[in-house]
Structure formats: structure tokens, C-alpha cells
Amino acid sequence: MDANFTGRIPELYDRLLVPMLFAPYAEDIAQRVAARDPSRVLETAAGTGALTRAMAHALHAHVEIVATDLNQAMLDRAAMTPVEGNVTWRQANALALPFDDASFDIVVCQFGAMFFPDKPAAFAQARRVLRPGGALLFDVWDRIEENDFADTVTATLARVFPDDPPLFMQRTPHGYFDKEAITRDLAAAGFDDAPLFDTITRTSRASSARDAAIAYCQGTPLRNEIEARTGASLEDATSICADAIAARFGSSAIDGKTQAHVIAIQR
Template identity: 75%
Template sequence: MNPNTLRTDTQFAGRIPELYDQLLVPMLFETYATDIAKRAAALDPSHVLETAAGTGAVTRALARELAAHADIVATDLNQAMLDRASMTPIGKPVMWRQANALQLPFGDARFDMVVCQFGAMFFPDKTAAYAEAHRVLRPGGTLLFNVWDRIEENAFADTITEALGALFPDDPPLFMKRTPHGYFDCEAIARDLAGAGFDATPQFDTVTRVSRAPSAQTVAIAYCQGTPLRNEIEARPHASLDEATSACAAAIAARFGSGEVEGKIQAHVVVVKR
């Protein structure tokens, strides 16, 4: 990945945090946030670090599910996402902190658990990020995270990507396939974890859910304007962001119908002990 692409793929700024929180969180992330928070609570950690917390979907779920004695530190690379996250009341104290998952500003062996929802795909050096998680975990601690499965197993993302490919045939925006859905190979993930110092065998669980939205237009706005896909679209000539959004809405409606729409989503949940 070239440096310019890396910058746009990880740039959650402008209106992206707002639209991400309003549209993508209920459409995609809340159901997996509850899943990962329940898995975390079953291990009864006392000190939890969340990386790539985004707008706080998992943070809120952890606050609901974890025991009263557990404390949560939630971090993200993008301060704008944390600013949005901190706007929503949470039932227990949370320490919000801007931090790069590849250079965590915490001492060794500080946490019982590191949690990351749909963030590992964005790390430019996965092994380095896992090594940092390994460093800040106490012996016997747990790294718990999830990643999206291949794009073909995620109906809305696949349809959006195909529609944009037709609209920009000479230079298709491939953010969704390249990054959110580009790190699905469980063998590769296991190798990266081993390279980071995790000696235990990771456990993988593939979780399938249904994504729902009130309309095809909502789906198109969420993906085209509420993710870094927006940066790719706006960088291209010949069609505006609104035109791209309309083309994607038409593609979603053609495949999933008018009115409320729903489509398959699928992810891998990964658990590994330090």
C-alpha cells in the first residue's frame, strides 16, 4: 500500500465520524459490539484496553457487559472519532485517549485484556500492532478482536464496490475490498500473531449476521460518505460524491429491493492468550 493510500484509508475526519456513528454503527457494528463485549465479560477482566475504538460502539457495549470492578481505557488514532464517541453518555467511567495502536503509550503488562473491533485491518503493520498488544498484556491476558470476512460474504459492501467500479471503470475506488475486507485469511492472521510473540494457538469463530437499513439510500450514504471511501470518491473526476452515492443507492435497490433492505454480513472473531 502506498503512503497516500494509507493516509486516505485511515483518515476519519470531516463529516465521516458523524455519519459513521449515525448510520454505520446501527447497520453494521452494534450487533458485533454486543458479541465481542459478551465474550470479554465471560473472561471477567479487571483492566481493559480498547484500540481503534472509533465512535465507541464496543466501548458502550463493554460498559454494559463488564463487571462493575472493570475499568476501560478506549483509544483511537483519530481524535475526531473519540470526540464523537465521548458525546454519547456511557454508564461507567471510561478513559478516552488518542493513541496509535502500533505505539501504545502504556507500560508493560498493564492490562488483562486488549479488545479491538474491526480495527486490525487498518493497521499498516499488523505484527507490530499485535506485538504492542502483547507487550501491554499481563501474562495470561487475552487479545480479543474481530475482522471482516472477504467482501463477497458481505452483501452491501460488495454491491457498493461493484457499483463504483462501473461508475469509475478506469480507476475504481477499492477501499472496501482493499482495507475493511482485505484481511480475512485466518492463516495469515495466525502467522502475524505468532510473529508478534503470541505462542498460544489463536481461536477463530466465524460469525454471520444480517445488516439492516431503512432504505437503499441510507446504505449508500453510510458507505460512500461515512467511511474513508468518501476520500477516494472525492479524489476522482467525472462524478461527484452525490452522483456516486446515487449510483450506489440504485445498485442496492436493484439487488435488495425498495423500502427496508437487509443483507448478509460476516466476520471472524479471534481470541489468543498471552
């Protein structure tokens, strides 16, 4: 269920979560990609294309970007937004990439590695398709306590569903922050160099507490967990989370802290 981005999730994710959470980090990692001056880039777990569009804007027009995701529904949503540059959307599993060995200068992944069920296998696939001297760049969210809105929603839902709290946000998006674990997984994938970590803090902004609650409760697979439980409907749970966010951050034009690790490693 943690990787099930279907139904209304892609639309709400793209409309609410992308500008609130992903756009600031997309700009950052796109500039890191551009600084390496690649000619061919593979993106895994592209989602609805926040990073794809940022890279297309930052890179030279001749650079080929192949943007992949496991969920075709997310790619369908991504393709609805015009994008400049040489971009191809393609459904693909990061654990079994359908590309030749040594065929990309950079493999990049924005907030997707946390969802890989076998992280060393996914990193090994990235290494396989990288040319010698190429780089894997990816980012992951830091611990949930460093991310205000996600922490508030998770704590609130634990009170709504005390017998079986929905822990998607803590378990998956914010469950892969340990630098030593990431380093071990990259080594297990065959990378010889030590990864470089850069911890970045940004401000997450939403037009209202209600929009932030909808984004988390209905625009992520957290929705699937809420709908699978009894005691509160999806709408009721969303409204309770909106009230909790408003109590902490205000009801309109809110902002909160986010924090993530950016990781780079050379092949």
C-alpha cells in the same frame, strides 16, 4: 487515506454505520470480554465507541475501560454519547501504545486490525501491555463477497469509475480475512499459542437503500477516494449506489448478509 476518518465521516459513521454494521458484533464481543471477568480492558481502534458502550453495559461497574483510537475526531464523536461505567477516552496509536507493560487483562479491537499498517507490530504492542494469562480479542471482516452491501457498493463504483475504481472496501476493511496470514502475524508478534477463530454471520439492516449508500460512500474513507476522482460527484456516486442497492435488496427497510472472524489468543 484509508485511515483518514475526518470531516463529516465520524458523524455519518456513528449515525448510520454503527447501527447497521457494528452494533450486532459489538454485543457479541462484549459478551466474550465479560466471560473472562477482567478488571482492566484496553480497546484499540475504538472508533465512535460502539464496542466501548457495549462493554460498559456488559461488564461490572468497577471494570476500567480505556478506549483509544488514532483519530481524535472519532473519539470526540464517541464522547458525545453518554456511556455507563468507568470509561476513559484517549488518543493513541496501536503501533506505539502509551501504556506500561503487563497493565491490562484484555486488549480488544473491533474491526480495526485491518487498518494497522504493520499488523505484527500492533499485535506485539497488544501482547506487551497484556498481563500474563491475558487475552487479545479482535474481529475482522470476512472476504467482501460474504458481505452483501459492501460488495454491491464496490461493484457499482467499479462501473462508475471504470478506469480507476475505488477499492477501499475490498482493500482494507475486507482485505485481512485470511486465517493463515493472521496466524503468521500473531506468531511474528510473539504469541506462542495458536489463535482461536470463530466465523460469525449476522444480518445488516438499514432503514433505506439511500441510508446504506450514504453510510458506505460518505461515512467511511471510501468518501476520500470518490472525491479524488473525476467523472461523478460524491452525490452522484452515492445515488447510483443507492439505486444498485435498491435493485438488489429493495428501497426501504433492507437487510443483507455480513460475515466476520472473531479471533482470540492468550498471552
